[in-house]
Amino acid sequence: MEMNIKLKLLATMVAAALTSACGSDTQHTLTPVVNPVSESVEGGEGHTDHEHTEVSIEGRLVISSHQSNVLSVIAAKDGEHLESVGITGYPQYLYATEHHRYVMAVQRDAGIVEFVNGGLWQEDHGDHLHPYEQAPSVVEFALQGVKPTHVNAGEHNSVVFYDGDKDTNQNAQVMVFNESNIANNNRDFATLDYSTYQHGAMQTVGEYLISTIRDEQSLSTLPNKIGLFHGHGDHFDQEKEFEVDCPSLHGSAQSSELVAFACADGIVVINTHDNEFTHEKIMNSEEFAEGERIGMLRGHPEKDLFIGSSRAGVYAIDPRNNSLEKIEWQASDDARLVGAYFSAEGEHFVLMDSAGVMSVFEGHQHDDEYHWEKAHNITVSSADTSKMPEEHGFVMTLSQSQQVAYVSDPINQHIVAIDLESGEVTRTFELDIVPEKLLWLGIATESDEHGH
Template sequence: MNIKLKLLATLVATALTSACGDTKHTLTPVETPATQQPDGSGSTGDDHGHTEVGIEGRLVVSTFDSNVLAVLSAKDGEHIDSIGITGYPQYLYATEHHRYVMAVQRDAGMVEFVDGGVWQEDHGDHLHPYEQAPSLVDFALQGVKPTHVNAGQHNSVVFFDGDKDTAENAQVMVFDESNITNNDRDFATLDYSTYQHGAMQTVGEYLISTIRDEQSSSTLPSQIGLFHGHGDHFDQDKVFDVACPSLHGSAQSSELVAFACADGVVMIDTHDNAFTHEKIMNPAEFAEGERIGMLRGHPEKDLFIGSSGTGVYAIDPSNSSVEKMEWQASDDARLSAAYFSAEGEHVVLMDSAGVVSVFEGHTHDNEYHWELAHNITVTTSDLAQMPAEHGFTMTLSQSQQVAYVTDPINQHILAIDLENGEFAHTFELDIVPKNVVWLGIAGEAHEHEH
């Protein structure tokens, strides 16, 4: 595949609401680059060679109905390589340390892994960065309908839904980057006795995962279980004594795991493996049938963001509050992406019309609030020109305060500076981008995804 990419110095005024002009942007890093030592010398002091590795990382981009992934430099959009996998991946996710992309081929029942080629290793007195060509690795997962994927601080998890029509059961597979690197199949799997559209989070050697009543007519679970890992399998320790009807959506914060139910959100306290729970009920102002169905968390904040489809809410377990954020989708649009930034300073929302909203967190009267800082419109092009089966998609850098957004109409990827809400770069493609994910050496904090 011939993929031509270039860095545009300015944005075309007729295509975008804001132009870079001649402004030189300095993007804010999450932390000191991995090649620099705590004393600021930039030298590791050991006797083996070190290659300078930039903090910007790489982007992996898919195209609709294609089995080829494009790997680009997140610094300047340079095309690094094109990697062929078995089939078309419906979803792309990064593993726990952002070295590999998990290419989820739900229809084919397969998850393949591409090494982004940028990572670091702990050498005791320093972290050693590495950079090499991206590649498809041998490690892969197979199961029925891989759907929900999480990348935590120490491992990655894939929930295979199973299939009602073929009576194939659900599974959860928990593994880490060392399994992928070494093609090591020695990881734990939870095997269910029924199908379900489930959700899960890992806490150390424990898995908190959903349970579906086998007699239920719904594919959604209604209970939450605690499972303890033992080698290649999990044993059930308990079922939490709380109903969670039509469970859909989970997330994790520093010491809490949250699951979204039709009537509220269950919070499980994981401190010292206590595994106690409380439930925050839906607020009275919710319309009939409204419920939280998507959750986001961050490992350094005991706060969550939830979406009900019609609104986005800040959930504070410390006071059991569910506060509606000052966000509204564009006309005839819906929420299409929501993320915490790498250090949790921002919440970044995007609707299906390509409007990106950046919120900044503030404490006022001992309560935490999210205030709108920037609204950025990705394109002023006629949205009717959006290619079939496409939409705007977004990924966040975990080393800089940057969001990358695909624009399938104009075949662009745009880099947005979260600090000032301006376009930092535009990468012009000769492919139509479908999904995008950031890979590289992350900062100290990275988000948990559902």
């Protein structure tokens, strides 16, 4: 049965969050959640093995509102408002770190990436994984560079690509760090410093970084080559440049042992098995229209395939068969694709269009070929989309612990939870704010989605 839970984001809480926004080294004073695990420091040290708690597997949702520096955190189970957390400025993007403990709040225009602890995480205690739960809070660790844009998380770390700036002659950078750095405010991580600006993309593989290279003589901000870089302490050294052209490169993703980059004329796939780093290129198929190219890629750590999208469609990319197969999906009239993600276990792939229609696909293997078949089409909102607030749209985030998608509806000021197996709306959380960005945080299952 659908539940409607009214979230009261009290003005006093928002005011407190605003006045305590970052800019100093002090932490927020927060009221603990029910039955928190005792701890002495951010990372969880200081506990005893006898301290256990029932931690919600549903996780938490982080919600931003337009031009606001306050992030609201609610329980994904019942919509209970947990905290309003103030950061320095308005974040254009929200991403999760590698184990979904922290929000990476990207303030691109200001060149700042701040981090908010969602309050749910677990640690390996040898014979068991110990869960922790506390109130959400901003942390001291923050990053600064020029135009942080592409952000993703691998199996063991998170990565931010800074584009640099052509007009001010500032160079691009890549910073690779992990949740331990964030928890301990530890700046001991590796940075790749470029000698030019570029709108780049990157993926990490163990100690290696596979990242883009731009010809400094090019008139475009987009790169056209891919390099392999090896981490050494606080920096990366280039080991090689892959001998393959990737014109107007935009978008990358990672699967089990493959890394893919989207080019104007196809997909470069790099095999990382045993750190051999070989490559091949899958060319665009004949059905591509003139000027059509894939610009977004998604991967999953238990799949050897990718999903990519262009202006005209969505494609299944199968490197084993060197194929690009168009998926039978079409956006609603006058709508466009606004979200595309693998589910936690990789059993589903979910598409969202700007009219508020979600399409859930199930994957099926037939001999050596993998196909996606549409299982559900769900209209998230029946509201007139012409009433959508300016600068807003439907935003989707997927749980990494359950087969559940959450979609924000700015028109009706609520969030709906959708069961991916049944295709049914199971919960609705009503808000006192107009939601803009939405992100799931919590303790993920072993599988994890990668790609940007």
